Amino acid sequence: MSYETISVRMNRSDPSIRWGFTLRQQGGKLLVASVDRDSLSDKAGMKPNDEVDAVCGRNASNMSINEANSIVDNSFREVNFNLRRYVTSHTCLPWTLTEQDNKLIVDDVRPGFGTGFGSAYGGTVSS
Numbered sequence: 001m002s003y004e005t006i007s008v009r010m011n012r013s014d015p016s017i018r019w020g021f022t023l024r025q026q027g028g029k030l031l032v033a034s035v036d037r038d039s040l041s042d043k044a045g046m047k048p049n050d051e052v053d054a055v056c057g058r059n060a061s062n063m064s065i066n067e068a069n070s071i072v073d074n075s076f077r078e079v080n081f082n083l084r085r086y087v088t089s090h091t092c093l094p095w096t097l098t099e100q101d102n103k104l105i106v107d108d109v110r111p112g113f114g115t116g117f118g119s120a121y122g123g124t125v126s127s
Contacts, residue, residue, distance in 0.1 A: 002087045002099055006050065009080040010040045019072065019079060021046055025065040030055075032083070047085065054082040 010019060020039020024031050030052040035042050052060045055071050056079055072079055096107040 002097070002104060003051075003084045004087055005053070006045060006083040006085055007080065008041070008044045008046055008083060009078065010044045011078045012040060013077075015076045023052065023065055023068055028062045030060050030063060030065060030068055046081070046083065049086075051084040051086075052081055053084055054080075056080055 012019075018036070018039060019041050020036035021041040022033040024033035032041075032046055032048055032050040032052065034048055035046050052063075052068065054060050055063065055068050056075055058071065060068060097104050098107055099105070
């Protein structure tokens with residue numbers, strides 16, 4: 001399965017401002033359980049089901065949820081995460097990808113779509 005790595009850094013001026021996310025544990029992995037709308041974490045790009053690779057520079061593999069929450073709770077002004085987001089489709093890219101045997105396969109290429117090539121409106125030029 002394909003994924004993208006996302007670095008999230010949040011700052012707050014006052015500890016009374018909530019980060020706006022909750023974590024959950026699934027096996028040995030930490031996942032983002034929920035993200036409050038318009039919160040710091042929402043604005044920073046966190047999404048539910050993002051897998052947590054690191055919390056404030058500490059490797060999160062086999063980290064307990066209590067340990068992760070403690071690190072976040074003790075970070076009064078700034079927290080940062082390395083997240084892994086599994087990708088199923090890229091709607092804005094001019095091609096379609098699938099995974100086969102741990103390799104990405106380009107299924108379909110739509111020339112001119114979203115590339116800036118072709119016509120001024122993103123379509124193909126015909127003569």
